[in-house]
Amino acid sequence: MTERKSPTAVLREGPRALSDEQVREIEEADLKGVLAVDIDDVIEYVHKDLKSLPDFTTLYRKYLKQRWDVYDLDFTQDKIDWTERMTEAERHSFLAIASGFHHGERQVEIELPVFMIGASEEEKLHIAAQIEDEARHTVFFDRFYREVVGLQGDDIMDILDASFPWVAETFVGPFGLLAYQADEVRRNPYDERARVRYGTTYFLWIEGVLALSVMKVTLSYARWRGFLPAYYTGFTATCRDESRHVQGGMKYLQDAVRKDPSMVNEIHETLRTILTLAGVASREVVYEPLGWTQDEVRMLFNQQLRRKLNDVGISLPPDLLAMVGSVQPVLAGG
Amino acid sequence: MTEPGFFSPQWAAAVGDVLAAGPSERERDGKLPMYWDFFDKVKAGYASSWALGCRDLPAGIDTGPAYLHVQWGGGTVTGCHIAGPGEQRATYVLGMDYADWQALHGGYDAQRTVMYRKILVEEGNVLEFFKGIYFFTECLGLIGKVPADFTALAVR
Numbered sequence: 382m383t384e385r386k387s388p389t390a391v392l393r394e395g396p397r398a399l400s401d402e403q404v405r406e407i408e409e410a411d412l413k414g415v416l417a418v419d420i421d422d423v424i425e426y427v428h429k430d431l432k433s434l435p436d437f438t439t440l441y442r443k444y445l446k447q448r449w450d451v452y453d454l455d456f457t458q459d460k461i462d463w464t465e466r467m468t469e470a471e472r473h474s475f476l477a478i479a480s481g482f483h484h485g486e487r488q489v490e491i492e493l494p495v496f497m498i499g500a501s502e503e504e505k506l507h508i509a510a511q512i513e514d515e516a517r518h519t520v521f522f523d524r525f526y527r528e529v530v531g532l533q534g535d536d537i538m539d540i541l542d543a544s545f546p547w548v549a550e551t552f553v554g555p556f557g558l559l560a561y562q563a564d565e566v567r568r569n570p571y572d573e574r575a576r577v578r579y580g581t582t583y584f585l586w587i588e589g590v591l592a593l594s595v596m597k598v599t600l601s602y603a604r605w606r607g608f609l610p611a612y613y614t615g616f617t618a619t620c621r622d623e624s625r626h627v628q629g630g631m632k633y634l635q636d637a638v639r640k641d642p643s644m645v646n647e648i649h650e651t652l653r654t655i656l657t658l659a660g661v662a663s664r665e666v667v668y669e670p671l672g673w674t675q676d677e678v679r680m681l682f683n684q685q686l687r688r689k690l691n692d693v694g695i696s697l698p699p700d701l702l703a704m705v706g707s708v709q710p711v712l713a714g715g
Numbered sequence: 716m717t718e719p720g721f722f723s724p725q726w727a728a729a730v731g732d733v734l735a736a737g738p739s740e741r742e743r744d745g746k747l748p749m750y751w752d753f754f755d756k757v758k759a760g761y762a763s764s765w766a767l768g769c770r771d772l773p774a775g776i777d778t779g780p781a782y783l784h785v786q787w788g789g790g791t792v793t794g795c796h797i798a799g800p801g802e803q804r805a806t807y808v809l810g811m812d813y814a815d816w817q818a819l820h821g822g823y824d825a826q827r828t829v830m831y832r833k834i835l836v837e838e839g840n841v842l843e844f845f846k847g848i849y850f851f852t853e854c855l856g857l858i859g860k861v862p863a864d865f866t867a868l869a870v871r
Contacts, residue, residue: 488830545824550746553826553852558845560832565841578842654842661849663750709749 388601388672390421392680396688399425407621412449415621416614420600423617424593427624431692434632437503440625444510447625449618451520454611456528462608463529470670471606475599476530477666480547482595483522487541488556489587490515492563496579498570507629514622521615529612549666551709554658555591558582577637577644581651584630588623589689594681596620602671631693638695648695656704682708721816721863722772722781722797729861730783731795734854742857750849757850761787765851766798766805767858768837771813780810783858807839820863825856 399407399422407426410418435443463472493515497508523540526532532543562579569575596616603613637644668678683705690697697705719725737758743751766782782803786794811819815833819825828834829852836844844851 545827548826550750550826550852551849553829553848554845557826557829557848557852558841560830561836561841561845564832564835650842654845657846658848661750661753663746663849665747 385605385607386419386421386601388598388605389677390601392677392684396428397425399429404429408443408447412453412614412618415449415618416610418617420597420604420613420617420620423620423624424597427593427620427627428688428692430628431631431689434628434635434693437501437507437629437632440629441503441506441510443625444507444514444622447618447621448510448513448517449615451517451524451615454521454524454615456524456611459525459529459609459611466608467606468670470667471602474667474670475602476544476547477549477664478595478599478668478671479522479525480544481549481552482592483526483544484541484548484552485556485587485592486515486518486522487537488559489583490519492559492583495563495567495570496576496583499566499573499576504629504633507625511626511629514619514626518619518622521619525612525615529609550663551658551661554661555582555587555655558654558658559587573637573641574644574647577634577647578651580630580634580637581648582655584627585634585648585689586652586655586686588630589627590682590685592623593620593627593685594678596623597681598668598671598673598678602673605672627689631689634695635693645695649698649701652697652701653704656701656708660704660707660709662709679708718862718864721820721865722769722783724797726861726863727783727795727797730858731785731792733857733861734785734795735792738853738857754850754853757847758787759790761790761847761850763787763806763847764794766803766808767834768803768808768810769813769816770810773813782808805839807844808837809834810837811835817865819855819859820861820865822859825852825859828855 403422404426406414407418407423467475490512493508493512497505497512500508519537523537526540526544527534530544532540534540534543559579559582562575562582565575566572566579596619600613600616600620603609634648638648666675668675686705719729738751738754764784764786766784768780768782770780772781780800780803782798782805784794784796784798784803784805785792786805811828811834815823815828818833819828829848834855
């Protein structure tokens with residue numbers, strides 16, 4: 382965190398190229414070094430390879446170099462920031478956003494194994510790595526909620542129970558859908574249409590749009606205020622992990638559509654359901670204490686979705702384009 | 716007053732009344748009007764039916780699972796009854812274990828009942844079903860509040 386940019390500093394800039402040095406800094410930083418990495422650069426890095434997606438073995442090799450130990454993080458300063466420096470309004474807004482990710486990480490961890498059954502051997506390596514990533518992210522949030530927010534419990538589910546009151550009723554939309562689509566895949570693991578529908582919800586919407594938006598909002602706030610260094614470090618490292626997940630997921634969808642162009646209908650139908658649900662909010666989240674407005678978060682959503690679709694080469698019919706404009710900025714992720 | 720037995724005809728009738736009435740003003744408090752507008756819009760146009768199964772109903776009707784069959788139409792419940800095995804024809808057939816039905820009636824959250832796959836779509840189009848998931852989840856929460864006697868099943 383070498384500079385104090387405002388949270389929305391690059392929101393309107395559009396896509397930008399990263400220098401080789403910036404890419405090297407992101408790819409090779411150890412956990413301590415991640416604190417110095419700019420989250421805006423990592424979000425840009427996620428998109429860097431979407432036009433020429435890396436193969437699954439390359440993604441697996443990146444995983445082996447980039448995995449980090451969640452128990453190396455020290456939340457001592459975060460606890461001080463949380464209790465002594467952040468305002469009540471900041472804490473409230475932060476929890477209203479981060480809790481969707483706390484539960485989202487658990488959901489994407491447990492719903493992924495069934496997708497491995499019907500995958501190619503190389504993709505299985507990547508998915509196995511991703512499951513380990515998601516487990517580590519679940520522990521990251523468990524530690525944050527225990528050691529910083531101060532929730533108490535004997536096990537991971539106790540902490541999930543304790544943070545659930547902050548989760549919006551609309552969370553069941555994308556994450557309930559993923560659970561039911563995972564069950565469809567469980568029953569028919571080689572049904573490519575079911576796998577594409579699942580992949581659209583998991584990789585395109587939850588990881589590609591929701592997760593990156595939560596990361597951008599909470600991490601740009603932490604950078605701006607100079608708060609929560611362990612959260613910034615761990616969640617920025619999480620974002621770097623997500624770059625592999627999003628790239629792998631987009632490669633899967635792109636390959637599926639290239640092999641059978643009619644698969645784009647499965648993507649559209651899945652988005653039709655997701656966008657119907659995303660047009661509704663059950664709670665008002667106040668983003669201003671974190672340096673954002675609702676309109677800016679909505680713009681961020683739209684940018685994230687359009688960039689994924691454009692980069693992977695999937696166009697939307699007019700009715701879906703209209704629905705994208707009505708999306709409510711309700712943040713969750715995984 | 717004795718509570719109707721879980722999955723009894725009296726319980727099904729009480730569930731039908733509660734679903735037709737929908738959430739009270741008190742139950743609507745705390746969620747945005749936009750959310751309830753969506754709920755009301757879905758309810759007004761909903762013409763599907765649910766067969767909500769209890770997979771392992773103890774001493775149930777005949778053998779095998781039993782279903783709470785709910786038919787929607789014209790913005791209300793047009794039928795709500797208990798159906799036995801083989802009679803579960805519905806737009807969406809869902810299944811849940813007895814213990815999870817008990818947990819729902821004990822106050823377990825309806826959203827997590829869906830999210831944690833305690834209740835699952837066994838027949839029907841998942842994408843279409845999910846277009847009304849907020850409506851379904853709220854209804855599941857209402858069903859969980861209808862008093863039911865679970866002990867009666869053991870002596871049937």
